[in-house]
Amino acid sequence: MTTLFAVLWAVWSQPHTIALRNGLITVGSLMGLYVFFQSGDVLRSRSAWPIYLVGILLAWITFHLFFLSHQYQLQLQELLTIWKRIVWAAPFAMGLGYLLGQSANPESNGNKSRVFLGYSLAWWIFYIGMMTPAISYLGRSLLMLLAQQWGWHLPDVAKHMPMDSTWHIPKMAAVFYCIPALAVACSQCVQLVGYKSSKNWILGLIYAGSIAAILAVFYLENAKNGMAYSILLLGIMLICIAKKKKTAWSWREGFVIVISLLAIAFILQRHIERSREWTTLIADIKVANLDQSDAWKDYGARGYPKNELGTVVSETNYTRAAWARVALGMIAELPQGYGLVYTSFGQLAKEKWPISTVVQSHSAWLDLTLGIGIPGVFLLILAGLLAIKNALSADSSPWSQVSIWLLLSIAALMVTTEVSHSPYFETFVFMLLWVAGIGLNKSRATKNA
DSSP states (O other): OHHHHHHHHHHTTSTTOHHHHHHHHHHHHHHHHHHHHHSGGGGGSGGGHHHHHHHHHHHHHHHHHHHTOSSHHHHHHHIIIIIHHHHHHHHHHHHHHHHHHHTOOTTTTTOGGGEETTEEHHHHHHHHHHHHHHHHHHHHHHHHHHHHHHTOOOOGGGOOOSTTSTTOOOHHHHHHHHHHHHHHHHHHHHHHTTOOOTTHHHHHHHHHHHHHHHHHHHHHHTOHHHHHHHHHHHHHHHHHHHHHOOSOOOHHHHHHHHHHHHHHHHHHHHHHHHOGGGGGHHHHHHHOOTTTOOGGGGTTTTOOOBOTTSSBOOHHHHHHHHHHHHHHHHHHHOTTOOSOTTTHHHHHHHHHOTTOOOOOOSOHHHHHHHHHHHHHHHHHHHHHHHHHHHHHHHTOTTHHHHHHHHHHHHHHHTTSSOOOSTTHHHHHHHHHHHHHHHHTHHHHHHHHO
8 A cells, every 4th residue: 555655646746647546546445445344443443533523524515515505516516526536535545544553663563574774665665655756856857957958859758847848747736745755854854863773874864865855846946835834844853853852962963953054044045046025025915905906806917016115016925915815804704615625715706806817815724714614624624633643642653753744744835825726635635534544553552551
């Protein structure tokens, strides 16, 4: 199942892979059903509550369709696509998490033949799968650079640009499927602290190289969200390392930390130099006053206003701030939700302002709240928090530690990124159920205590 997941994650962001993804999910779910046919008792434990909450969320979505719907046909279409695929993949996600939780600490189980650098074979398959989107992106970038210099003609499959390429990968896809890998690498850098082994330097190089590769992807894509959340994750990693370090810092360790901080500062500086939006962020947000300007309704078709610096506002800064304010007002008016995961913001805006051409608020959490309502988002967040709590209680190293970093990295990214639609939302729920599957091992840990 781990291999199936690794391949699935590797192709999830790739065009022309729907049939392959569906096949992987189908096989994985059949295997997951078999796992729970053998170990169905864990689904009757309190550790299974996150899974039940997702089930209650699906019941809420169905209730909303029949009794609270504003766009019945569109909502029915989402139920038969997005929500159907979530149910379809659920056994795969839960079964994978449950089995990985059981495979933790192979050395303590005497299974050293399947251990490499202190980790199980399943871990390395999982990790390679998580890193594949970044490796694929950098590999294509290198091929494109060489082709430009040497006059090669590359097939579309070897290129992710230009945007009209049939194999173009959107910026948000590159960010969404690379940030979790960065979070996993950061979590393992923290775990290396206090772990005395001659292999530490090899593991450190692997995880540091992974972080560098993902930062390179975001730099090449000029992905502001990717860089911002990378800096956040790296900052949290360094804080965790500083808190976990019990003994005095050696000069080598201090040197590594200083170099890391300088590297982060250098990358941040170069990124800010490439992105003018950062320098006018506050000034642009001040202009995003709904009573002062309504250019946000049609992506500035009638022109954008100027900020206090005397320059035209950045489209990115201005529209996102304005859309967030509008979305919050809509949520206050319609706390039960409009009903659509993807386009509730755009549909409501069109009803209020006929000239509006907006689609999303650019915040997945705002779009979801406006779509499935405060009750739906409450169920989703509660399921995620309980899943993380159970996974940590299961003490399934390294999966328990990885789960909180991975799931929270996606949740944080959703604050300012338009990833509430397919396949991003489906991936988020899949990973939530994966963490819930790891947490099912809590019931067995409690019995064995």
